[in-house]
Amino acid sequence: MALVRVISSDGAAFLVSQRLAKRSGKLKTEIETFRKSSDNSEAQPEIRIVTIRAEILRLVLQWLQQHQNDPVLPANQNEQDGRGDAEMGQSQWDRDFLAPMDLGIVMELILAANHLEVKGLLDITCKLVESKITGRTVDEIRTAFKLKSDFKGNEEEQTRLENRWCVEN
Amino acid sequence: MESLNKMKRGKPFRSPKTTPILPPELWSHIFEFLGSEDLYPVTKTCVEWNELLEDNKNAFLLPVVLPSVMKYVKKNTILKFRTISSLTRNAVDKTLQSFSDSDDEDPFDRHCSHYEESSSKRYLRSVASSISCSYMFTLSDFGYLLDKVYPDLSVASSDVNPFLVRYISYFSDFRLGNDPHVLNILPKFGHHLLTLNCFIVGDSSTQPFHNIVAQLRLVPNIKRLWIRPQLWPRTPTDDELDLTGLSTTVYEFPALPKLVILDVRLVNSNVLLDTVVLAMLRHYSKQLICFTCDAKLFLLQELNVDVLNLMFPNVKKFHLLGKGSDFATGLEKLSNVSWPLERLHLEVHDGDQINPQNVISTISNFHENLEHLKVDCLLLPKQLEANNCNENEAEEKVVRKMSKLKIVRAKANILDSNLFCKFLKDNCPHLEELYIETSDILCRERGRWALDNLRNLEKVVLGSLKSLPVNFHTMRRPVPNETL
Structure with missing residues (x-):
């Protein structure tokens, strides 16, 4: 089985099958680039992902492993928006996978899934963040994300005013 | 800590x-x-x-x-x-x-490059455009939106930008006079706007144009200006225009140093082109990077090749549209100007067929810089093409090699033209992407011809933007010796 070494920003190396790695659009491109530039077709590709740290990379690979036999979702499957996809793809395993994570990790996963082009993972993580926001008040959102308002003076009021213009009744 | x-x-x-x-x-x-x-x-x-x-x-x-x-x-x-x-x-x-609806600096991307755009991008684009639509200044249907926030705006500081995507649409309607809200809001907040989209509603007066010109000084920072007569009930003909005072009007155009995009595509009355539009161009044309107009503009005698060269020294993107019957003069002039064009879009809106020879000489005039071409018209079919060629053989022009042309978008019909196919094959060595507008996306024959004959072509996209969801099929050259 052809393998590939994927190295995180903090230097941890993961040895995975190329078949698995290729389910990430980014890794697929990287493997192909490596192939083209290498004389020896048997050489084991080594890919350094400078934007993802080990803890997050492990989670992405774990998710890929679980979903390795899913059909690959085309980028433009849904007509108007991507909202339907997440529900379709979310299994009990996914829910258990995400349940113990705090929001910081989920957000790092979003960035990683985006960077590595793993649509299914991007869908479920974004959906999770969305669920923490839709239907909540601004203060509840700030609490959930441990955020403080950094608006100065009447900026917050002005922002609401701008919004009022565009919100549908 | x-x-x-x-x-x-x-x-x-x-x-x-x-x-x-x-x-x-x-x-x-x-x-x-x-x-x-x-x-x-x-x-x-x-x-x-x-x-x-x-x-x-x-x-x-x-x-x-x-x-x-x-x-x-x-x-x-x-x-x-x-x-x-x-x-x-x-x-x-x-x-x-x-x-945002204004699509950065590229008004034609909106219409032509989204075959392969992902659903999420399309979704956000629709959100941005729905937000832009909230800023529709008119006394009729949308007025209530303004009423909702106007009381707050009247006390807000002028430093506050009330326009979320810095874009407004504004209806200048001669029947109703000027929208009082606009007259209150633009003087205070107009400097925040980057895009002004003016709809001219009216059937027999040039007054709305005067109003718009008068209000330009209220939006000193705009980058894009769109002026479009509202098509409802229809654009007035020259006979119907009330020309009282038009010839004596002296327009006072303010300096708009950031204006680089002007779109007057639907202004197709000779009188308006000859007066208001020409006056406007005399003022702003030199700074324009992106210009869209009706082919009728080129019928004006005054705009000869020398004048056009002086007027548009910086234009990089040009979109010409109009009736087929008005196109010939436009193409003729375009094939002699020396503009630094990078993008060219030719769009005939009736079913008129255009002589491919004219289109090719126009395109090849921009051989040095042109990167992106869109031909949105039908070309004369083969049989007629042959006749025309014989007639024109004497004055056949030198067709030059396009040194930068990478992307061509066109109706499927252009690949039926021998002349155009020959042009693509012999003169466009750097062509990488070909987009074919067709309702029959399973008709692969044309795509196969292109991949077989155009050396550097990476992909052919057959698609139709008329259907929703956008339906397309991408064909790529098979990669030799692909390992599994």
């Missing part, structure tokens, strides 16, 4: 081996000066810094992930993101503005 508290709780922080080595609390202090974009990379640098920043990670991660998450939420929730913090507001605004 959060990190110090933690240390007291007995969980020691370590510092990475930097030169010089600083204690964690100093790093923590330094990080307080960094913004979201800078802090996120810090967490990935090493385990130690990631631990150090653990506590306020959410605060700087949220703005960074918002552009991804926005694709999954409804418009009102996107707007709610704006009220969480100034960082999230800036992230949302930046994303929306990049998808």
Whole structure:
């Protein structure tokens, strides 16, 4: 089985099958680039992902492993928006996978899934963040994300005013 | 400081081996000066810094992930993101503005490049455009939106930008006079606008044009100006225009130093072109990078090749549209101007067929810089083409090699023209992408011809933008010796 070494920003190396790695659009491109530039077709590709740290990379690979036999979702499957996809793809395993994570990790996963082009993972993580926001008040959102308002003076009021213009009744 | 508290709780922080080595609390202090974009990379640098920043990670991660998450939420929730913090507001605004209806500097991308656009991008584009539509200034249907916020605006400071995507549409309607809201709002907030989209409603007066010209001084920072007569009930003919005072009007155009995009595509009355539009061009044409007009403009005697060259020294993107019968003169003049065009879009809106020879000489006139071409018209079919060629053989022009042309979009019909196919094959050696507008996307024959004959072509996209969802099929050259 052809393998590939994927190295995180903090230097941890993961040895995975190329078949698995290729389910990430980014890794697929990287493997192909490596192939083209290498004389020896048997050489084991080594890919350094400078934007993802080990803890997050492990989670992405774990998710890929679980979903390795899913059909690959085309980028433009849904007509108007991507909202339907997440529900379709979310299994009990996914829910258990995400349940113990705090929001910081989920957000790092979003960035990683985006960077590595793993649509299914991007869908479920974004959906999770969305669920923490839709239907909540601004203060509840700030609490959930441990955020403080950094608006100065009447900026917050002005922002609401701008919004009022565009919100549908 | 959060990190110090933690240390007291007995969980020691370590510092990475930097030169010089600083204690964690100093790093923590330094990080307080960094913004979201800078802090996120810090967490990935090493385990130690990631631990150090653990506590306020959410605060700087949220703005960074918002552009991804926005694709999954409804418009009102996107707007709610704006009220969480100034960082999230800036992230949302930046994303929306990049998808705003005005499409950065490229008015024709909206219509032609989205075959392969992902559903999420299309969704955000629709949100941005729905927000733009909220800023529709008219006394009729949309007036209530303005009434809703106007009381607040009248007390707001003029430094506040009330226009979310810095874009408004404004109806100048001669029947109703000027919208009083506009007259109140533009003087105070007009300087925030980047795009002004003027609809001219009216059937027998040139007054709306006067109004628009008079109001340009209220929007000194605009980059894009669209002026379009409202097609309802229809555009007035010259006979119907009330020309009282028109010939004696002296327009006072303000300086609009940032104006680079002008779109007067639907102004197709000879009288208006000859007066208002020409006066406007005399004032602003030299600064334009992007220009869209009706082919009738080129029928004006005054606009000969020399004048056109003087007028548009900087135009990089040009979109010509109109009736087929008006096109010949336009193409003739275009094939002799020396404009630094990078993008050209020719669009005939009736079914008239154009002589491919004329189209080719126009295109090849821009051989040095042209990168992107869209031919939205039908070309004469083969049989007629042959006849025309014989007639024109004597004055056959030298067709030059296109040194930069990479992308061509066209109706399927152009690949039925021998002349055009020959032009693509012999004169466009750098062509990489070919987009064919066709309702029959399974008709691969044309795509196969292109891949077989055009050396550097990477892909052919057969698609139809008329159907929703956008339906397309991409054909690529098979990669030789692909290993599994």
